[in-house]
Amino acid sequence: MTEAQLIALIKNKLIPDLQDTSEMNNKDGYSPRYDTVFEFKCREKHYDTLIIDKPKYDHLMKYNKVRYICSTPEGVFSWNLKKLPEPIWDERLMRSSTWYHREIDEVIKKIGYLAIKDAKDLTKILFSK
Numbered sequence: 001m002t003e004a005q006l007i008a009l010i011k012n013k014l015i016p017d018l019q020d021t022s023e024m025n026n027k028d029g030y031s032p033r034y035d036t037v038f039e040f041k042c043r044e045k046h047y048d049t050l051i052i053d054k055p056k057y058d059h060l061m062k063y064n065k066v067r068y069i070c071s072t073p074e075g076v077f078s079w080n081l082k083k084l085p086e087p088i089w090d091e092r093l094m095r096s097s098t099w100y101h102r103e104i105d106e107v108i109k110k111i112g113y114l115a116i117k118d119a120k121d122l123t124k125i126l127f128s129k
Helices: 003-013 054-060 123-127
Strands: 029-031 036-042 049-053 066-072 075-080 090-095 106-115
Touching (some): 003 036, 003 066, 003 123, 036 054, 049 054, 054 106, 075 123
Parallel strands (some): 036 066
Antiparallel strands (some): 029 036, 049 106, 066 075, 090 106
């Protein structure tokens, strides 16, 4: 699933007023109805914990209401970042970009982990008929 597909699915099934803002700034969506900012990620593998970048987290935490939504091959998961303790940060050597058309290089990134057990599982809601 791509982020555009995930945004369309969320808009179609859950949040009709979701505005795709990913082209305009560094958050992916906004709902005026819920006054909530959204960040969407699509992961190719499923893990018990999923990564969030520290700079992205810091930016998102400036907003009053924020949801971080990730899809994996096993489902779609949503975290209310304002109701969770701040992740423990770690530095790891990682790809500088997930854009596959770019030349790949590695950089040290500050990352934290969000546990699937702390997320709301949206899978059944999103994929029911």
